[in-house]
Amino acid sequence: MTDPTLAIQIEGLSKTYKTGFWLAPKVTQALKNLSLDVREKEAFGLLGLNGAGKTTTIKIMLGFLSPTSGAVKILNGRISDQNIRQQIGYLSELPYFSRQHTGRELLEYFGSLHNFSGKDLRYKVDEVLELVRMTKAANEKVSGYSKGMLQRIGIGQALIGNPKLLICDEPMSGLDPVGYKEMRDIFIDLKKRGTTLFLNTHIMDEVERVCDRIGILHGGELKKVALVSNILRSSVEVDYWVDVDPQDAPKFIGMPFQATVAEKGGFHIRGNELPETLATLNQKNIKTKGIRALSSVMEAYFLKTIGAQAMVPGRG
Ligand SMILES: Nc1ncnc2c1ncn2[C@@H]1O[C@H](COP(=O)(O)OP(=O)(O)OP(=O)(O)O)[C@@H](O)[C@H]1O
Ligand SMILES: [Mg+2]
Structure with a gap:
C-alpha cells in the first residue's frame, strides 16, 4: 500500500543466514517476521543487544542483503530504484574513509557523486561541514581525526546529497x-x-534525547514499539543504589543487604521497595550518604521488555 506519510514500511521481514559447510551447516534466524512503519520526519530508534538483528534490518532496507521473506518499501518505492537511493543517506557501523585526504576533500568527492560542482559544491560542502561541526578541522587529514571526528565526517558524507531519510548504524558507539x-x-x-x-x-x-519512537528488537523479534514520551511518562521501575557508611553494617542485621553493606558500603534496591526501606533505615537511625538511580527509565523499559535485569556496579 502506498502511504505518502510513511518513510519506511517493513512487512513480514525474515532473514536466515546459512553459514558453515555441508557437514556442519549453521543456520541463524536473524530476523523473524518483522513489521514496522516509520513516518516521514520521524526520528526512530531501533534498540537491541548485540546480535539482535539491527544491522541485518538496515542492510535489507538498503538492499545490501535480500530477505528470506517479506518486503520493504522505502520512501514509497523500492531501494533498487536509483531515484529512491538518491534520497537516502547512510552511515555504516564501521565507516571507512581514505585517510590521506582531508575532510573537505572527502565531502567534495561525495558531493560530486551527487552532481554538485563548482560554487554549488563548495557551498554545499561548507554547509555540511558546519552542520557536522567539522569546519575547523576540514583542511586536516583524515588520518589525524579522532573517532568522533570520523563519525561526524561519516554523517557529513551521508548528508551531502540532501537525503530525506538518514539511516545510521550505531552512530554513537565508541x-x-x-x-x-x-x-x-x-x-x-x-x-x-x-x-x-x-x-x-x-x-x-x-x-x-533524539528519537520520537523506538522499537525493541530481541533475538530477531520486534518485541515492542512505543513513543519515547509515553515511556518516559510510564511508571517503569528503576533500580537504585543506596550508599551508607560501612561502619553501620552491624545495624543492618536481619536485613537482606547486610553483607553488601559491609563489603561495598551500600546496597541495591528496587524502586518499589525504596520508600519503605528508607523509612526502616530512618527508624534504625542509619544515615544514607547518597541514592542513585542505576539506570534511566528508558534503560529500565528496555531491560524489562527483553526480560533482563539492570547491571549493578561492583556486584559480582
Ligand atoms: N553475514 C552473516 N553470516 C552469518 N550470520 C550473520 C551474518 N550477519 C549477522 N549474522 C548473525 O545474525 C544475527 C544478527 O546480527 P546483526 O549483525 O544483524 O545484529 P546487530 O543487532 O546489528 O548486533 P550488533 O549490536 O552486535 O551490531 C547474529 O546472530 C549474527 O551473528
Ligand atoms: Mg550491528
Missing part, C-alpha cells in the same frame, strides 16, 4: 562524552530540518 553530545546535537538539528532519522543503537541516552 564516542567519548563530548563526541557523543556533538553527535546528539547534530541529530537534533537534523530533526528540526525535517530529515527522517532511523538509528540503530544500544545507547539509551541517545534515544531519549
Whole structure:
C-alpha cells in the first residue's frame, strides 16, 4: 500500500543466514517476521543487544542483503530504484574513509557523486561541514581525526546529497562524552530540518534525547514499539543504589543487604521497595550518604521488555 506519510514500511521481514559447510551447516534466524512503519520526519530508534538483528534490518532496507521473506518499501518505492537511493543517506557501523585526504576533500568527492560542482559544491560542502561541526578541522587529514571526528565526517558524507531519510548504524558507539553530545546535537538539528532519522543503537541516552519512537528488537523479534514520551511518562521501575557508611553494617542485621553493606558500603534496591526501606533505615537511625538511580527509565523499559535485569556496579 502506498502511504505518502510513511518513510519506511517493513512487512513480514525474515532473514536466515546459512553459514558453515555441508557437514556442519549453521543456520541463524536473524530476523523473524518483522513489521514496522516509520513516518516521514520521524526520528526512530531501533534498540537491541548485540546480535539482535539491527544491522541485518538496515542492510535489507538498503538492499545490501535480500530477505528470506517479506518486503520493504522505502520512501514509497523500492531501494533498487536509483531515484529512491538518491534520497537516502547512510552511515555504516564501521565507516571507512581514505585517510590521506582531508575532510573537505572527502565531502567534495561525495558531493560530486551527487552532481554538485563548482560554487554549488563548495557551498554545499561548507554547509555540511558546519552542520557536522567539522569546519575547523576540514583542511586536516583524515588520518589525524579522532573517532568522533570520523563519525561526524561519516554523517557529513551521508548528508551531502540532501537525503530525506538518514539511516545510521550505531552512530554513537565508541564516542567519548563530548563526541557523543556533538553527535546528539547534530541529530537534533537534523530533526528540526525535517530529515527522517532511523538509528540503530544500544545507547539509551541517545534515544531519549533524539528519537520520537523506538522499537525493541530481541533475538530477531520486534518485541515492542512505543513513543519515547509515553515511556518516559510510564511508571517503569528503576533500580537504585543506596550508599551508607560501612561502619553501620552491624545495624543492618536481619536485613537482606547486610553483607553488601559491609563489603561495598551500600546496597541495591528496587524502586518499589525504596520508600519503605528508607523509612526502616530512618527508624534504625542509619544515615544514607547518597541514592542513585542505576539506570534511566528508558534503560529500565528496555531491560524489562527483553526480560533482563539492570547491571549493578561492583556486584559480582
Ligand atoms: N553475514 C552473516 N553470516 C552469518 N550470520 C550473520 C551474518 N550477519 C549477522 N549474522 C548473525 O545474525 C544475527 C544478527 O546480527 P546483526 O549483525 O544483524 O545484529 P546487530 O543487532 O546489528 O548486533 P550488533 O549490536 O552486535 O551490531 C547474529 O546472530 C549474527 O551473528
Ligand atoms: Mg550491528
